[in-house]
Every structure is written in C-alpha cells, then in structure tokens.
Amino acid sequence: MSKSNSPVNSDIWCVIPVFNNKSTVKEVALGCRKYLEHILVVDDGSADADIKALFKNSDIQVLKHPKNLGKGRAIRTALDFIQKQAGKFMLTIDADGQHYPQDIDKFISLLKEDQTSIIIGCRDFKQNNIPGKSQFGRAFSNFWLRLETGAVIGDTQSGLRCYPVKYLSQIKTSGNYYDFETEILTRASWSGLKIREVPINVFYPEPSLRVSSFHPFIDNLRISLMHIRLLGRRLLPIPYSKVVRLEKTSSPVNIFIHPIKLIKTLLKENDSPLGLASSAGIGIFLGVLPLVSIHILAVLYLTNRLHLNKIMALSIQNLCVPPLVPVACIELGHFMLYRKWLTDVSWQVVFGSIPERLWEWFLGSLILAPILALITAIIIYFITRAIQRKMISHAEIS
Numbered sequence: 001m002s003k004s005n006s007p008v009n010s011d012i013w014c015v016i017p018v019f020n021n022k023s024t025v026k027e028v029a030l031g032c033r034k035y036l037e038h039i040l041v042v043d044d045g046s047a048d049a050d051i052k053a054l055f056k057n058s059d060i061q062v063l064k065h066p067k068n069l070g071k072g073r074a075i076r077t078a079l080d081f082i083q084k085q086a087g088k089f090m091l092t093i094d095a096d097g098q099h100y101p102q103d104i105d106k107f108i109s110l111l112k113e114d115q116t117s118i119i120i121g122c123r124d125f126k127q128n129n130i131p132g133k134s135q136f137g138r139a140f141s142n143f144w145l146r147l148e149t150g151a152v153i154g155d156t157q158s159g160l161r162c163y164p165v166k167y168l169s170q171i172k173t174s175g176n177y178y179d180f181e182t183e184i185l186t187r188a189s190w191s192g193l194k195i196r197e198v199p200i201n202v203f204y205p206e207p208s209l210r211v212s213s214f215h216p217f218i219d220n221l222r223i224s225l226m227h228i229r230l231l232g233r234r235l236l237p238i239p240y241s242k243v244v245r246l247e248k249t250s251s252p253v254n255i256f257i258h259p260i261k262l263i264k265t266l267l268k269e270n271d272s273p274l275g276l277a278s279s280a281g282i283g284i285f286l287g288v289l290p291l292v293s294i295h296i297l298a299v300l301y302l303t304n305r306l307h308l309n310k311i312m313a314l315s316i317q318n319l320c321v322p323p324l325v326p327v328a329c330i331e332l333g334h335f336m337l338y339r340k341w342l343t344d345v346s347w348q349v350v351f352g353s354i355p356e357r358l359w360e361w362f363l364g365s366l367i368l369a370p371i372l373a374l375i376t377a378i379i380i381y382f383i384t385r386a387i388q389r390k391m392i393s394h395a396e397i398s
Contacts, residue, residue, distance in 0.1 A: 009108060011088035012162070013038040017074035018095035019213045022049035029060050031101035032093060035108070040081065041095075042074040071213075072173070072180020082165055088115070090168065094159035103200040107162045110198060116167065116244050118188055120153065121160035121200035130204055133216070141182060143274055144227045148234050149189035150307030154197055156185055167193055170243045178219045179226040186230045192244035235305050273384035276312050279303060281377030283313030287320030288329065288369035290361040316376065326361060329368055333360030336367075 014032045018025045018041055025041065033039050039060040043051040045068035052062045063077055075092060082090050091107060093099050099121065107119055125135055134157075141156040159181070168184070171191050175183040189195060286298045299317055303310045319325075334342040337360060 009035070010037050012036055012108070012111070013040055013078070013082045013085070013087040013090050013165075014104070015075065015078040015082075015090055015092045016041045016095050017044055017071050017078070017092070018042065018046060018051060019044040019068055019071075019074075020046050020048045021095040021097075021213075022046070022051070022054070024097035025051065025095040026054050028093065028095055028097055028099075028101065029055065030058070032104060033058070033060065035101060035104040036091070038085075038087065040078055042078050044068050044071065044074040070177035070180070072178070072183075073176040075180060076173075076176075079163075079165065079169060083169055087165055089162055090165050091162040092159060098202050098204060099160045100201050100203065103160065103198075106198040106200065110196065111162065114194075114196065116164060117194040117196045118164070118168075118185065119162040120155060120185075120195065120197050121158050122155040122197040123158050123160075123200055123202040125202070127202065127204070130202075134204075137220075141223070144231070145182075145185060145189075146275065147278070147306045147308070148186045148227070148230050151185075151189050151195050153185070153195055157181065158200075160200055164193075167191070167243045175222070175226055177222050178214060179222040182223050182226050183230065190240040192242040231306075235302070237301075237305075273381050273388055276309055276384050277377040277381035278306075279309040279312035280316045280380040281373040282306070282308060283315070283317040284320060284376040285369045285373035286313075287317035288325055288372055289365045290326070290329070290358060312380075316380075319376075320372075325368070325372075329362075329364030330357050330360045331364065332367055333362065333364035336360075336363050 014036045016025060016029055016032070016039070029039050029041055041051060041055065041060060041062045043062060043064040045065045052064065055062055063081060065074065065077065075090075078092075079090060089111060091104065093101070093104075103121060107121075110117075110119055125138070138155055138157050142153055145151060145153055145156045161181075163184075168188070171184065171187050173180060173183050173187060175181075185195060282302055283299055286302065287295060289298075291298050295317060296314065299313045300310060302308075303313045331342050334340075342360075
C-alpha cells in the first residue's frame with residue numbers, strides 16, 4: 001500500500017545507486033515505491049543492461065553516468081538533483097537487494113521527530129550467509145569512526161541510510177567510491193550532525209548468487225587511506241566548521257580506583273575492549289618517549305582528539321616512570337650510536353647527564369615505544385575481553 005500522501009514522505013527522495021545489478025534493481029525500486037513517492041535511480045555506468053529502459057513504464061526517474069565513477073559520486077549526483085527539486089531528505093538503499101524496502105517505515109517515523117540527524121539502518125548480522133569479511137569490515141570501520149568522532153555506531157557500512165539534504169550539501173567530501181560513506185559520517189559528526197540508528201533486517205544470498213561491485217583490495221585500500229586522512233585531520237588542533245549547533249552535555253568525572261574495578265567501570269560505561277586496549281597502547285607509547293615534564297599533557301591531548309579513555313591511558317603510562325624504561329631506551333640508543341652497550345648504568349651516568357643522554361633516550365624510544373605499546377594493547381585487550389564476558393555471563397545468570 002502506497003504511503004506517498006504523507007507530507008513527510010513527499011519530502012523524502014529514495015536514491016538507488018546501481019552498477020551492474022540488473023537482476024535486482026527493478027524489484028528494489030518498485031518495492032521502495034510502495035513507501036515513497038520519489039524514487040531516483042542513479043546508473044553509475046552499468047554495462048549489463050539499459051537501466052533507463054527497465055523503468056520506462058514507471059514514474060521512477062533515472063540519472064546516468066556515462067562511465068563508472070563510484071558510489072560516492074553517484075550519491076553526490078543524486079544530492080545535486082534533489083536539491084534542485086527542493087527535497088529535504090535523501091534516503092539511500094543498495095541496488096543488490098540486501099535491504100528490505102519495508103524497513104523504510106522505520107526511517108519515516110524517526111524523521112517526524114528528528115530532521116537534523118543522519119539515520120543509519122543497523123543490519124542484523126545474526127543471520128545465515130553473512131560473509132566473515134563483512135563482519136570484520138564493519139567492526140573495523142566502527143572502531144575507526146569512534147576514534148575520529150567519539151560516536152559509538154553499530155553499523156557504519158550500511159547502505160540504507162537517510163541524510164538531511166540541507167546539511168549534507170554543506171559538507172565537503174573527497175571520496176568518490178565506498179570511501180564516501182566512511183568519510184561522510186565522520187565529517188558530518190565533526191560538523192555537528194548527530195548519527196542515529198534503527199535496526200533493520202538484511203538478506204545475503206548464497207555466495208554463488210551474490211553480485212557485488214565492491215572490490216576487496218582497491219576499495220579496502222581507499223577506505224583505509226581515507227581513515228588515515230581523517231585521523232590525521234582529527235589530530236590537528238583546528239576547529240571544524242559547524243552546520244548544526246548542538247547543546248553540550250556534561251560528562252561525569254572519573255576517579256582512579258583499583259585496576260580490576262577500573263576496567264569493570266570503564267566497560268560499563270560503553271567502552272569496548274578494543275577501545276581500552278587502544279587507550280593503553282597510546283599511554284605506553286607516549287610514556288616511553290622522552291617527553292620530559294609534558295607526558296600528562298601529551299596523553300590528555302591525544303586521547304581527547306582520538307576520543308580514547310583518558311583514565312586508562314593516564315593510569316598505565318605510570319608503568320614507564322624512571323628508572324627501568326628510560327634506562328632501557330638509553331641503553332638501546334647508546335648501542336645504536338656506538339655499537340656497544342652502556343656498561344656503567346649508575347644513576348649519575350644515566351640521569352646526571354640528561355642533556356647528553358637525551359638523544360640516546362629518544363633513539364631507543366623510537367624502537368621500544370611501538371613494541372611495548374603493541375604488547376600492552378594486546379594484553380589489555382584480552383584481559384578486558386575476558387572480564388567483559390564474565391560480567392555478561394553474571395548478568396545473564398542474575
């Protein structure tokens with residue numbers, strides 16, 4: 001039954017980027033037409049069919065790229081078109097049939113109360129035929145988005161999402177392929193937009209029947225390079241241009257407590273084992289470096305920029321206080337310079353002549369810092385994961 005008479009629905013344009021999905025795109029578009037009045041298919045240079053001809057007897061509009069320019073470029077083409085039509089929202093859905101059009105209703109109900117957020121359909125991956133690489137890719141992308149924005153999102157790679165056109169058009173992006181969907185979430189969050197989620201179902205056919213335009217090597221490379229760029233931008237102390245002004249919320253003040261209780265507390269505060277492991281790794285990495293008298297400031301700055309847990313990083317960096325770690329760095333640095341070990345490691349020789357030893361300390365720390373940080377992060381990850389599982393099992397029993 002069509003719901004296109006609703007004022008909210010008439011403001012929503014459903015966009016379907018398609019590249020060589022002739023067997024599914026028509027069914028997807030017609031299914032979406034039952035819920036929305038405006039359906040726009042963007043043919044991104046398909047070679048398997050004349051996409052426009054598939055919809056010649058319908059009111060579904062088709063735009064065409066003469067060659068394949070990428071999913072991100074197709075979405076941008078649709079955005080420009082929708083702006084000219086005075087549309088308020090752009091809902092994107094993949095053309096391969098993995099999404100169910102009936103889930104559009106969940107977006108419509110949210111748009112009635114919130115018109116300044118990006119809404120993502122969080123796919124239920126507890127189903128059959130879900131590729132392991134898709135599960136890993138989603139978890140990997142979720143983690144990087146959290147570092148870049150602090151936002152905890154369950155499915156940053158879902159193709160079923162809704163954007164507010166007014167604000168999206170003000171955000172500059174450079175990604176033209178699947179990296180666009182990564183980039184836009186990060187830059188939108190920096191620009192003041194909220195990111196919300198609704199649970200949706202997903203369909204993955206048998207591997208032999210699956211048609212995908214995602215190229216594992218090149219597209220994963222593009223996404224990884226995009227994350228590197230975004231993370232580098234995040235580390236710069238330069239404010240971002242806001243398109244939406246949000247009210248600031250106060251955060252509770254944490255205190256130093258017993259290590260195990262600390263970990264349990266942080267896990268209860270929605271910090272993941274991977275997040276805590278990253279915080280610990282950063283704390284150790286900076287703690288090993290000869291940042292004399294500014295270790296705490298460096299830890300606070302970096303954890304704040306990367307949205308990591310400050311308490312974990314500040315606590316664990318104390319493992320690097322003199323004399324053990326600095327002496328190890330100086331020994332290693334001395335060997336790198338003179339091809340022999342420093343045999344006299346008395347306090348006076350090592351710390352009584354710091355200006356002379358600082359270069360050795362720095363050189364040695366360049367080797368030890370990443371090694372100790374990685375080892376620490378791995379240990380903390382497995383410890384926190386074990387504690388988290390124990391907490392979950394106790395909660396289920398009680």
